[in-house]
Amino acid sequence: MVGLVTTQGDEAMRADVARQTFxxxxxxxxxxxxxxxxxxxxxxxxxxxxxxxxxxxxVLAEAPPEFADLFGPATDEGRAMLQLIHDVAPGANLLFHTAVSSEAATSPLEFDRASAQAFADGIRALAAAGANIIVDDIGFASNPFFQDGIVAQAVNEVVAQGVLYFSSAANGFRNSYESAFNPSGVFDSRFGGELHDFDLGLGVDTTQSITLPINAPFGIAFQWDSPFFSLNPNSGGSPNDLDIFLLDSSGNIVASSTESNVGGDPVEFLNFINDGSYGSDQFNLAITLREGAAPSLMKYIDPQTIATIDEYDTASSTVFGHANAAGAFAVGAAAFYETPAFGVDPANLEEFSSVGGTPILFDTNGDRLPCPETRRQPRIVGPDRGNTTFFGRDSSQDADTFPNFGGTSAAAPHIAAVAALILQANPNLNPSEVYSILEQTALDMDDPGTPGFDQGYDFATGYGFVQADRAVELALAQNPCSTSEDALLAGANNGILVGDTTDDPLHNGGSHDQYIYNSLSDGTEAITNFNSADDQSVLTSLFDSLGYSCDDLICDRYLHQVQLGADTQVQIDPSHYGCESFSPVLI
Structure with a gap:
């Protein structure tokens, strides 16, 4: 245990096994x-x-008290993230930089834009201070949905310099609506333009019903497919102007966002709190086209999953902004107690974890791409709801009374810490190689929002749930300077061992394990509890390295089998490359 508490995510990821074994x-x-x-x-x-x-x-830069938290008083969430990292990678050096602006602002959107710039500056400052890995848990409504904004560009910049970048996918689940603007033919002077028809059938419905719980801060970002002037003034900015309104159950406008968008940025930000005075939790959204051509794609996201969308719900993607950058590695969340290490296999995704698939439609100059670019985000799932000393609320799922840190904000620092273990094992790896190792060694999960089990990548769970011991082992196998033996301790879960030129003891568990051989060893590979019905010995990489290109290894005398007591030993025939006898490979 590190300190008073250690996050249970450490055990869920098998990071404790990785530290002990390697x-x-x-x-x-x-x-x-x-x-x-x-x-x-x-x-x-x-x-x-x-x-x-x-x-x-x-601490390179601390938040000023008056701007400590976008959603309320100071919480020191960054310190809670650092506690999680220290639990998993206690030897790592730690840096902090606030992502919140210290500039005065006259509106939430203005403050949001100022903070986005401070965020981008913070990314570069951390890289300049020597960070090998950067992780964040912040998102801003002003970040473009369909174009790489200033924060996404800063992420790509530092990743190109060799820095790994991890970001929380956010907690928006599928609380997003998207559609082309559908002209209704209805004009109402209160809204200043033609209303959008949410009913794509024969009827006309100019409002969308939503439920807003009392005293919950509701804020949605609304954007459409036009370029951002603030990213490149030469783009001309948005050629059209749309507004969004919130109505009570009697049809009265209770909140709105009506920025003048033509020649500016195509973004509106609607804020509201149902204080209980409306006598209902039922409200309606309305969207109007005030000026310019109707957009072919418009979208709003409820990033905190506050509203329930009661009708015309498209259940669309909610990963956007820098978490959707090409260089970023966005992280979804699974509660530690819903993972294989705690008896749940496969792991279950947190119901709030944001879903990817938001298309990039414009380059950074504001030119429309010939084809939309849909990036694979999130990339992986990490654990949340682990203990900290002060941040979060206590969970009934553990026996202690320490608070538990939930959300993708907790999952992302867990993954960043695992990346530190990987980099220590193999400092030669670049960001794309570390990302690939994490993806290859993850345990597949199911997207709960689609029918059937989703094999492989999906936009909810990425490549699956992180496995730190498998990832570190694969990193060591790719390290040309490593001379140590590889040991697979698969436990009860799926395991992968990649063998190198030294002896590889393989201690199998009770599940589906793979033994991948890259090169021929002079020693004997001892396998414990090999189950031929479940486990695989993968020799493809080995034979590729030996130049073998045919498809009948036994007839071509590259493999043979011998009986050793109750076991069958598969052996390589090395006579094709200068040796005199078969070499044991596996039992």
């Missing part, structure tokens, strides 16, 4: 965190004294 703890790797605040609560010194944080966390 002797890694993140030493020599620097991780930077971008979030709201670090120590506005004034209790960070307690974490250091108790061992929940190291004494040398380098």
């Amino acid at each position: 002797g890694v703890d993140g030493t020599g790797i620097t991780i930077g965190v971008l979030s709201t605040s670090f120590d506005l609560l004034g209790t960070a010194s307690d974490d250091v004294a108790n061992g929940d944080l190291p004494a040398n966390v380098n």
Whole structure:
């Protein structure tokens, strides 16, 4: 245990096994965190004294108290992220930079835009300070849906320099509506333009019913397929102007966003709190086209999954902005107690975890792409609801009384910490190689929003649930400087071992395991509990490396089998490459 508490996500990812088996703890790797605040609560010194944080966390920029948190008072969420990282990679160096602007703003959208710039500056500052890995849990409504904004461009910039970048996918589930603007022929002077028809059939319905719980802060970002002037003034910005309105059950306008968009950015941001005075939780949304051509795609996202969309719900993607950048590695969430290490196989996705598939329609200059680019985000799922000393709420799923940190904001730092273990094992890896290792070694999961089990990648769970021990093992196998033996301790879960030129002891568990051989060893590979019905020995990479290109290994005398007691031993025939006898490969 590290400090007073250790996140249960450590065990869920088998990071504890990775540290014990391979002797890694993140030493020599620097991780930077971008979030709201670090120590506005004034209790960070307690974490250091108790061992929940190291004494040398380098805070490059702290949030000012008046702008500590986008959604309320200071919470020091960034410090909670750092606690999780320290639990998994206790040897890593830690940096922090706020992602919140200190500039005064006259509106939520203006503050959002200023914070996006501060966020991009923070990414570059962390990279300049030596971060090998950066992780964030912040999103801004002003970030473009359909174009790489200033934060996404900063992410791609530092990744091109060799920095790994992890981002929380967000907690928007599928709370998104998208459609082409559908002219209704209805004009109402209250809305200043033609209303959108939500009914794509023969009828006309100019409002969409939603449910808003009392006292929950509701905010949606609304955008459409036009370029952002703020990214490139030469693009001309948006050629059209749309507005969004919230109506109570009597049809009265209770909130609206009516920015003048022509020649500017195609974005509106609607904020509202149902304070209970409306006598109902039933409300309606309306969208109008005030000026210009009707967009072929418009979309709103409820990033905090506050509203229930009661009709015309398209259940569309909710990963957007820098989490959807080409260089980013977005992370979804599964509760630690809903993972294989805690008896649930496959892991279950948190119901709020955001879903990918948002298309990129414009390049950074504002020119429309010949074909939309749909990126694979999120890439993986990490654990959430692990313990911290101060952040979150206690869960009934554990026996202690420490608070549990939920959301993709907790999942992302877990993955960043695993990446530190991978980089320590193989410092030669670039970002795309680390990303690939995490993806290859993840345990497949199912998208709960689609029928049947989704084999392989899906836009809800990515490539599946992270497995730290498998990832570190694969990283070591790709390290040309590594001379250590490879050991697979599969436990009860699926395991992969990639063999190199030294002895590879394979200790199989009770599930589906793969033994992948890249090169021929001079020693004997000892396998414990090989189950021919479930387990696979994969020799493709080995024979490719030996130049074999045919398809009958036994007849071509590259393989033979011998009986050794109750076991069958498969052996390589090395006479084709200068040796005199068969070499044992596996039992």
